[in-house]
Amino acid sequence: MPENESQQALYTALAMIPPGRVITYGHLARLAGKPGAARWVGRELKLLPSNTRLPWHRVINAAGRISLPSDSSGAEQCERLKAEGVEVRAQRVDLKTYLYDPAR
DNA sequence: TCATTGACAATAG
DNA sequence: ACTATTGCCAATG
Numbered sequence: 624m625p626e627n628e629s630q631q632a633l634y635t636a637l638a639m640i641p642p643g644r645v646i647t648y649g650h651l652a653r654l655a656g657k658p659g660a661a662r663w664v665g666r667e668l669k670l671l672p673s674n675t676r677l678p679w680h681r682v683i684n685a686a687g688r689i690s691l692p693s694d695s696s697g698a699e700q701c702e703r704l705k706a707e708g709v710e711v712r713a714q715r716v717d718l719k720t721y722l723y724d725p726a727r
Numbered sequence: 728t729c730a731t732t733g734a735c736a737a738t739a740g
Numbered sequence: 741a742c743t744a745t746t747g748c749c750a751a752t753g
Binding site: 647648649652659660661662663664665666667668669679682683684685686689690691692696697700 | 733734735736737
């Protein structure tokens with residue numbers, strides 16, 4: 624059973640991000656019905672189980688960078704993105720090219 | 728209740 | 741490109 628509406632909306636929105644595309648925390652928050660709650664999104668993603676099927680790795684910050692420490696988690700996100708065809712050069716993703724914007 | 732912290736964001740200098 | 745500041749939501753001490 625859904626823990627709450629917002630969380631359910633977040634999962635649904637995240638699940639529809641196609642491979643090879645990315646989205647920012649802010650945009651995802653808006654899609655989840657909580658505009659301006661980018662930080663809340665990050666907190667929720669951190670709570671996801673390691674066995675989740677959700678594409679958490681397609682979520683990056685507004686600057687196009689990985690918002691995780693460069694150790695294990697950050698490196699894994701980077702690898703996952705590259706594996707999907709997303710170019711990550713100098714720790715940075717070109718939002719103009721890879722950002723998933725349903726309204727555009 | 729207040730202060731701090733965190734997978735954030737926009738703006739200014 | 742960098743730091744500093746301010747605003748944001750929620751959890752934690």
